[in-house]
Amino acid sequence: MTSILFIGDVVGRTGRRVVRRLLPGLREELEVAFVVANGENAAGGIGITPKEAEELFALGVDVITLGNHTYRHREVWPYLDRQPNILRPANFLRTQPGRGTCVVERDGASLGVVNLSGNLYMQAGSPALVTVDDALREVEGADHVLVDMHAEATSEKVALGWYLDGRVTAVVGTHTHVPTADARVLPGGTAYITDVGMTGARGGVIGVRREQSIAVMRTHMPMRYDSSDEDPWINAVLIRCSQRGRADSIEQILRPIPE
Numbered sequence: 430m431t432s433i434l435f436i437g438d439v440v441g442r443t444g445r446r447v448v449r450r451l452l453p454g455l456r457e458e459l460e461v462a463f464v465v466a467n468g469e470n471a472a473g474g475i476g477i478t479p480k481e482a483e484e485l486f487a488l489g490v491d492v493i494t495l496g497n498h499t500y501r502h503r504e505v506w507p508y509l510d511r512q513p514n515i516l517r518p519a520n521f522l523r524t525q526p527g528r529g530t531c532v533v534e535r536d537g538a539s540l541g542v543v544n545l546s547g548n549l550y551m552q553a554g555s556p557a558l559v560t561v562d563d564a565l566r567e568v569e570g571a572d573h574v575l576v577d578m579h580a581e582a583t584s585e586k587v588a589l590g591w592y593l594d595g596r597v598t599a600v601v602g603t604h605t606h607v608p609t610a611d612a613r614v615l616p617g618g619t620a621y622i623t624d625v626g627m628t629g630a631r632g633g634v635i636g637v638r639r640e641q642s643i644a645v646m647r648t649h650m651p652m653r654y655d656s657s658d659e660d661p662w663i664n665a666v667l668i669r670c671s672q673r674g675r676a677d678s679i680e681q682i683l684r685p686i687p688e
């Protein structure tokens with residue numbers, strides 16, 4: 430029996446605080462083997478630097494996935510080439526720093542992770558549903574494979590879930606910061622959810638202070654965006670597996686941090 434906890438987009442200091450407060454307890458309570466977190470908003474709400482990445486690794490995250498905000502901070506560019514367990518989408522251009530797949534091991538079991546970017550309203554070098562075949566070859570020997578599809582369009586994520594059903598352990602969607610209600614194991618044995626949601630302040634607008642976001646929408650004038658710290662929650666999924674490359678269940682973990 431193996432279990433994988435996937436944590437949705439960790440947003441800013443508040444998101445990191447949620448991981449710090451909740452992960453040790455969840456690991457014990459849910460008997461988590463592997464932890465994967467999307468970290469594309471870990472630094473001040475946009476992007477990530479080596480500092481936040483190291484913080485997440487130190488908190489017990491095995492693999493960090495990213496998305497459209499990958500290259501926001503220059504300091505992370507060389508780090509992406511150096512640190513094997515932080516991924517940017519595999520279907521970015523070959524010339525862009527970093528890699529899109531990795532395999533990690535824990536207690537004799539291995540987990541392959543693939544990060545992909547959607548193509549609709551996103552700048553990815555190649556179609557996710559084509560490049561994923563090459564990416565899966567890179568993690569072939571792993572006991573389990575988890576794919577993080579970072580995409581705006583629900584259709585692209587649903588299509589990828591069906592395309593990979595029976596070929597990987599889990600396909601999870603990220604990017605919208607809002608969890609969807611469609612978590613299930615598909616007929617071929619692949620755990621699927623369209624969006625895991627966001628780990629950060631539920632009192633904001635997908636992570637941003639709500640008065641700032643509302644003001645921009647009402648005035649159409651630029652304004653600074655700060656990360657909200659109101660009402661911090663973890664949005665994650667737990668995938669349990671007893672058979673190689675297949676999932677038994679997928680369960681949403683949506684919890685506030687205790688007062």
Ligand SMILES: [Fe+2]
Pocket residue numbers: 438469470496604605606
């Ligand atoms: Fe995000």
Ligand SMILES: [Fe+2]
Pocket residue numbers: 469496497498579603604605
């Ligand atoms: Fe994103």
